[in-house]
Amino acid sequence: MARASGMVGFQGRPAPVxxxxxxxxxAASLAIAAVSLCLIVxxxxxxxRASMALGLAG
Structure with missing residues (x-):
C-alpha cells in the first residue's frame, strides 16, 4: 500500500479549536467546583468533629 505524498503526520496549519x-x-466553572468541593469537605x-464531641459528652 503506497502513501500519498505530502500527507505525513499532522503538518497542516493548526485550526483554533x-x-x-x-x-x-x-476555567471559571472549574474554579467554582474546586471551591465548592473544599467547602463541602x-x-x-x-x-x-461536632457529632463526635456530642457523642462523647452525652
Whole structure:
C-alpha cells in the first residue's frame, strides 16, 4: 500500500479549536467546583468533629 505524498503526520496549519470565552468559562466553572468541593469537605469535617464531641459528652 503506497502513501500519498505530502500527507505525513499532522503538518497542516493548526485550526483554533475553542474560543477564549469558552476557555474562560471552563476555567471559571472549574474554579467554582474546586471551591465548592473544599467547602463541602470542611463542612463534613466540622460536622463529624461536632457529632463526635456530642457523642462523647452525652
Amino acid at each position: 475553542v474560543s477564549s470565552r469558552l476557555t474562560g468559562a471552563v 470542611a463542612l463534613t469535617v466540622l460536622t463529624t
